[in-house]
Amino acid sequence: MTTAAAPIRxxxxxxxxxxxxxxVFAGSMILVTLAAVATFLIVQSIPALFxxxxxxxxxxxxxWAYVGPLxxxxxxxxxxxxxxxxxxxxxxxxxxxxxxxxxxxxxxxxIVDLLAAVPSVVFGLWGIGVLAPAVQPVYSWLVDNxxxxxxxxxxxxxxxxxxxxxxxxxxxxxxxxxxxxxxxVFLQTPVLHEEAALALGATRWEMIRTAVLPFGRPGxxxxxxxxxxxxxxxxxxxxMVLSATGAVTFQLLTSVNPSTIAANIALSFPxxxxxxxxxxxxxxxxxxxxxFAVNAIARWIVARRAEFSxxx
Amino acid sequence: xxxxIEVKDLNVYYSKxxxxxxxxxxxxxRSVTAFIGPSGCGKSTFxxxxxxxxxxxxxxxxxxxxLIDGNNLxxxxxxxxxxxxQVGMVFQRPNPFPTMSIKENVLAGVKLNNKRISRSDxxxxxxxxxxxxxxxxxxxxxxxxxxxxxxxxQQQRLCIARAIAVSPEVILMDEPCSALDxxxxxxxxxxxEELKQEYTIVIVTHNMQQASRVSDKTAFFxxxxxxxxxxxxxxxxxxxxxxxxxxxxTEDYVSGRxx
Numbered sequence: 001m002t003t004a005a006a007p008i009r010x011x012x013x014x015x016x017x018x019x020x021x022x023x024v025f026a027g028s029m030i031l032v033t034l035a036a037v038a039t040f041l042i043v044q045s046i047p048a049l050f051x052x053x054x055x056x057x058x059x060x061x062x063x064w065a066y067v068g069p070l071x072x073x074x075x076x077x078x079x080x081x082x083x084x085x086x087x088x089x090x091x092x093x094x095x096x097x098x099x100x101x102x103x104x105x106x107x108x109x110x111i112v113d114l115l116a117a118v119p120s121v122v123f124g125l126w127g128i129g130v131l132a133p134a135v136q137p138v139y140s141w142l143v144d145n146x147x148x149x150x151x152x153x154x155x156x157x158x159x160x161x162x163x164x165x166x167x168x169x170x171x172x173x174x175x176x177x178x179x180x181x182x183x184x185v186f187l188q189t190p191v192l193h194e195e196a197a198l199a200l201g202a203t204r205w206e207m208i209r210t211a212v213l214p215f216g217r218p219g220x221x222x223x224x225x226x227x228x229x230x231x232x233x234x235x236x237x238x239x240m241v242l243s244a245t246g247a248v249t250f251q252l253l254t255s256v257n258p259s260t261i262a263a264n265i266a267l268s269f270p271x272x273x274x275x276x277x278x279x280x281x282x283x284x285x286x287x288x289x290x291x292f293a294v295n296a297i298a299r300w301i302v303a304r305r306a307e308f309s310x311x312x
Numbered sequence: 313x314x315x316x317i318e319v320k321d322l323n324v325y326y327s328k329x330x331x332x333x334x335x336x337x338x339x340x341x342r343s344v345t346a347f348i349g350p351s352g353c354g355k356s357t358f359x360x361x362x363x364x365x366x367x368x369x370x371x372x373x374x375x376x377x378x379l380i381d382g383n384n385l386x387x388x389x390x391x392x393x394x395x396x397x398q399v400g401m402v403f404q405r406p407n408p409f410p411t412m413s414i415k416e417n418v419l420a421g422v423k424l425n426n427k428r429i430s431r432s433d434x435x436x437x438x439x440x441x442x443x444x445x446x447x448x449x450x451x452x453x454x455x456x457x458x459x460x461x462x463x464x465x466q467q468q469r470l471c472i473a474r475a476i477a478v479s480p481e482v483i484l485m486d487e488p489c490s491a492l493d494x495x496x497x498x499x500x501x502x503x504x505e506e507l508k509q510e511y512t513i514v515i516v517t518h519n520m521q522q523a524s525r526v527s528d529k530t531a532f533f534x535x536x537x538x539x540x541x542x543x544x545x546x547x548x549x550x551x552x553x554x555x556x557x558x559x560x561x562t563e564d565y566v567s568g569r570x571x
């Protein structure tokens with residue numbers, strides 16, 4: 001009879017245990033936090049979802065009629081902001097990564113990062129105090145001369161505090177984050193691929209188009225999603241700049257503008273009571289879902305061409 | 313298709329550092345010329361000056377002349393982009409564009425040159441280039457798959473197909489087999505033998521057997537010590553370099569008694 005060989009046990013070192021436990025803890029915290037927020041939103045929202053104008057004074061008919069224009073305004077403002085910010089950000093990022101002399105590039109990088117640290121209330125003040133008066137004459141001109149184009153239909157807003165101005169402020173706010181991420185991704189482009197393009201007789205722009213941008217595509221999408229997320233959720237700047245009436249309209253330059261969910265919560269919350277509070281929280285839940293959907297779509301886009309991503 | 317290269321008294325600098333000094337040589341059309349020498353002797357640097365790829369590195373510049381059929385590449389009016397369209401390059405590590413399919417990779421250079429190309433012409437060019445690179449039979453059923461899914465040797469041949477698709481005059485190869493296994497290396501060497509019918513080929517290699525197998529003429533570069541510039545020591549028929557070199561340093565290097 002032979003004695004069974006004792007299994008060789010891996011030695012457990014305290015460092016390994018501490019690290020693995022703390023990593024698991026950190027990973028689960030994000031889920032716990034998310035779950036806590038989601039639970040709060042859902043529980044608090046339930047009374048609002050079935051409320052009518054008798055229960056909550058801010059509702060005209062029911063909750064869905066109330067939140068609809070807000071969802072529209074939120075997505076419309078954020079989409080406009082992204083449309084403005086994305087090309088500019090990619091341009092800045094490419095300039096920093098591939099065109100600017102090295103010293104200028106690092107200085108520019110600092111400035112862009114600094115822009116990300118400006119509080120949104122400052123952007124709001126700038127939007128009201130500087131941007132809105134400055135763009136108002138431009139808006140007048142657009143309405144007078146290009147008023148036949150549906151987006152630019154009149155009558156023009158006298159204050160300049162329209163959805164387009166809000167989108168411009170949002171664009172300025174999301175440019176730093178999109179730029180910073182795109183720049184990092186562009187800098188990671190393998191020299192090998194850049195040289196491959198150059199050796200085929202590519203100009204600098206052609207090299208960027210064949211090697212840098214395709215390689216950076218997933219990163220650009222992630223950057224755009226982060227920027228869009230910030231634009232969707234931005235509260236203070238929009239609340240200050242936008243003069244909202246709650247209409248559903250694509251017109252950019254009139255004084256009839258949709259509001260956004262976050263700005264509406266900020267503006268209405270101080271005076272809310274009873275079920276009205278639940279209604280506002282429920283709009284927050286909708287914003288949560290919209291943001292989640294945007295993220296999911298972006299991930300799906302990135303994953304669709306994973307085979308061609310350059311990671312293999 | 314192929315052209316004669318003439319280099320006159322070429323110095324290459326990285327900022328103030330003189331990396332390669334006083335190289336003069338002539339390369340005949342439709343021939344294979346090998347550059348051999350120890351690491352850091354400037355042979356790759358010199359190779360890159362033949363299509364101005366060294367200019368990618370900030371601070372790199374040259375003095376002297378490189379003439380391709382009598383035209384100086386470094387004439388102030390010459391656009392480096394046009395030089396590189398004439399003088400193609402294959403790199404040490406295979407570098408197909410990862411975001412492109414096999415077919416798109418082959419056509420990448422053609423599309424750059426802003427040529428509009430019809431679908432059937434494009435298909436013909438893809439087939440011709442891939443056949444030219446001995447890759448057609450292996451990939452003809454998966455032209456729309458990513459180029460990065462091929463083996464290393466196949467990827468390198470894809471890069472050669474991409475280079476010959478733009479019909480260059482000269483093909484430079486910077487240690488094209490150093491990342492490949494022996495069988496893939498053999499495939500590339502066979503290919504070089506065939507490409508020589510149409511193109512002028514210059515190849516940098518660390519592998520002396522390879523130099524003696526594929527090249528007609530061989531240039532031996534050496535360096536006196538770290539911080540010193542690399543120099544062309546001897547340039548002659550490959551058989552002469554490997555059997556009866558006139559310089560002692562060359563003999564030491566090719567016979568493995570280097571130092």
